[in-house]
Amino acid sequence: MTARFRKVLAANRGEIATRIFRACTELGIGTVAIYSEEDRLALHRYKADEAWLVGKGKKPIDAYLGIEEIVALAKEKEVDAIHPGYGFLSENPDFADACEVAGIAFIGPTGEMQRRLGDKVAGRKAATAAGVPVVPGTPEPITREEEALRFAAQHGYPIIVKAAAGGGGRGMRVARDARELAEGLEAARREAAAAFGNPAVFLERYLDRPKHIEVQVLGDHHGNLVHLFERDCSVQRRHQKVVEFAPSLALDEPTRPALCEAALRIARSVGYRSAGTVEFLLDGQGRWYFIEMNPRIQVEHTVTEMITGRNLVQAQILIAEGKRLSDPEIDIPDQAAVQRRGYAIQCRITTEDPQNGFAPDLGTLKAYRSPGGCGVRLDAGSAYTGAQITPHYDSLLVKLSTWGLTFPAAAAVMHRSLIEFRVRGVKTNIPFLENTVTHPDFLAGRCDTSFIDQHPELLT
Numbered sequence: 232m233t234a235r236f237r238k239v240l241a242a243n244r245g246e247i248a249t250r251i252f253r254a255c256t257e258l259g260i261g262t263v264a265i266y267s268e269e270d271r272l273a274l275h276r277y278k279a280d281e282a283w284l285v286g287k288g289k290k291p292i293d294a295y296l297g298i299e300e301i302v303a304l305a306k307e308k309e310v311d312a313i314h315p316g317y318g319f320l321s322e323n324p325d326f327a328d329a330c331e332v333a334g335i336a337f338i339g340p341t342g343e344m345q346r347r348l349g350d351k352v353a354g355r356k357a358a359t360a361a362g363v364p365v366v367p368g369t370p371e372p373i374t375r376e377e378e379a380l381r382f383a384a385q386h387g388y389p390i391i392v393k394a395a396a397g398g399g400g401r402g403m404r405v406a407r408d409a410r411e412l413a414e415g416l417e418a419a420r421r422e423a424a425a426a427f428g429n430p431a432v433f434l435e436r437y438l439d440r441p442k443h444i445e446v447q448v449l450g451d452h453h454g455n456l457v458h459l460f461e462r463d464c465s466v467q468r469r470h471q472k473v474v475e476f477a478p479s480l481a482l483d484e485p486t487r488p489a490l491c492e493a494a495l496r497i498a499r500s501v502g503y504r505s506a507g508t509v510e511f512l513l514d515g516q517g518r519w520y521f522i523e524m525n526p527r528i529q530v531e532h533t534v535t536e537m538i539t540g541r542n543l544v545q546a547q548i549l550i551a552e553g554k555r556l557s558d559p560e561i562d563i564p565d566q567a568a569v570q571r572r573g574y575a576i577q578c579r580i581t582t583e584d585p586q587n588g589f590a591p592d593l594g595t596l597k598a599y600r601s602p603g604g605c606g607v608r609l610d611a612g613s614a615y616t617g618a619q620i621t622p623h624y625d626s627l628l629v630k631l632s633t634w635g636l637t638f639p640a641a642a643a644v645m646h647r648s649l650i651e652f653r654v655r656g657v658k659t660n661i662p663f664l665e666n667t668v669t670h671p672d673f674l675a676g677r678c679d680t681s682f683i684d685q686h687p688e689l690l691t
């Protein structure tokens with residue numbers, strides 16, 4: 232028997248902080264929120280049993296990045312464990328280490344595991360060592376133009392320059408000739424240094440219109456590891472996911488188990504624990520390649536939860552308590568215990584205006600009414616009538632996830648739910664999402680990562 236945590240702090244904000252609090256409350260665990268001055272009216276603050284202001288006088292983003300302050304607060308408030316959510320400190324191994332040193336459980340993989348997988352260059356090495364194919368690329372970060380040109384001479388264009396520490400589609404540049412390569416190298420290094428504090432970049436062949444398929448894994452502290460099938464996250468804008476679904480419509484029967492097994496091999500090679508995602512690109516010829524592993528919960532985990540009936544955030548918490556996957560509260564004694572049923576789709580509803588280049592829109596939500604009914608799940612940040620949409624944080628308003636026995640059924644629930652939304656006062660991407668989930672290519676599972684670029688009519 233391992234002891235139940237008494238108090239968990241979410242080192243995050245918005246919908247994922249609320250998601251964590253809900254999971255804790257259902258397990259009988261007390262919840263602690265942190266919030267910045269700009270977030271004093273944010274909903275996540277009121278969803279926790281207690282809430283504390285952090286980052287006084289700091290920039291809005293930095294409030295959620297103060298490792299020392301957050302760990303000291305957690306100690307003072309007698310917190311047993313910290314959940315980092317996604318973004319912010321979730322992939323910062325120093326944060327995981329600092330929690331451990333302070334005697335607070337970190338709900339995620341160890342700092343050491345994050346170092347071996349979180350960085351894209353390190354992840355490629357781990358994949359190669361585990362016998363999993365990676366996109367042809369430079370084995371180490373590069374700094375000089377000559378190195379980039381040498382790679383181009385060997386592999387040809389197009390090439391993608393990527394930040395080793397990158398995430399969220401930032402720190403990437405596609406180059407189609409030598410001039411773009413030189414410029415891309417500089418731009419990606421600059422962006423990576425500013426966004427991630429690490430200018431290291433490397434090169435990969437830029438695949439022609441691949442699909443993005445990722446495998447969810449879950450491991451305990453006792454060496455048990457399972458996958459929870461895959462998600463298709465090909466519907467992207469500027470390399471950022473917009474609509475995700477599970478399972479993929481593109482995997483044939485030999486490919487699905489092969490991908491899931493490859494994900495497990497990589498995770499196993501570092502003794503991975505907690506929830507993690509192994510990302511792959513699948514080309515038009517059915518070839519697939521590892522691109523990176525994300526050692527954290529992901530925005531789109533909801534669709535996996537809907538098709539498997541598993542609660543991934545609760546599983547993370549129980550695992551951090553020391554429970555085995557076979558524990559009745561997690562109830563995954565072996566891989567065969569993970570079954571899937573039906574299809575789930577998630578749309579990221581943002582306060583961005585599709586008719587104005589997806590520019591973030593700001594102001595007061597004059598009205599906010601959300602959909603409901605059979606097959607609908609909502610994970611909202613601060614979405615309520617009267618809420619202020621500010622420029623301080625990302626523009627995710629609410630995640631809408633729907634389920635159906637078939638993919639068209641899940642898409643039909645999504646479409647009618649999008650129509651049910653009433654959001655006034657601030658523009659959203661809902662009209663664009665309606666166009667997307669009713670598009671014949673989407674319904675036929677034909678979307679690849681170029682889908683949005685190829686269909687400008689979706690924006691009207």
Ligand code: ADP
Nearest residue numbers: 366397398399400401435436437438443470680
């Ligand atoms: P991030 O960590 O910023 O999300 P990823 O490495 O996961 O970056 O890539 C994000 C997206 O960028 C992918 O889903 C894909 O659309 C595109 N991408 C990344 N690498 C390649 C590549 N080698 N060829 C083609 N597209 C790529």
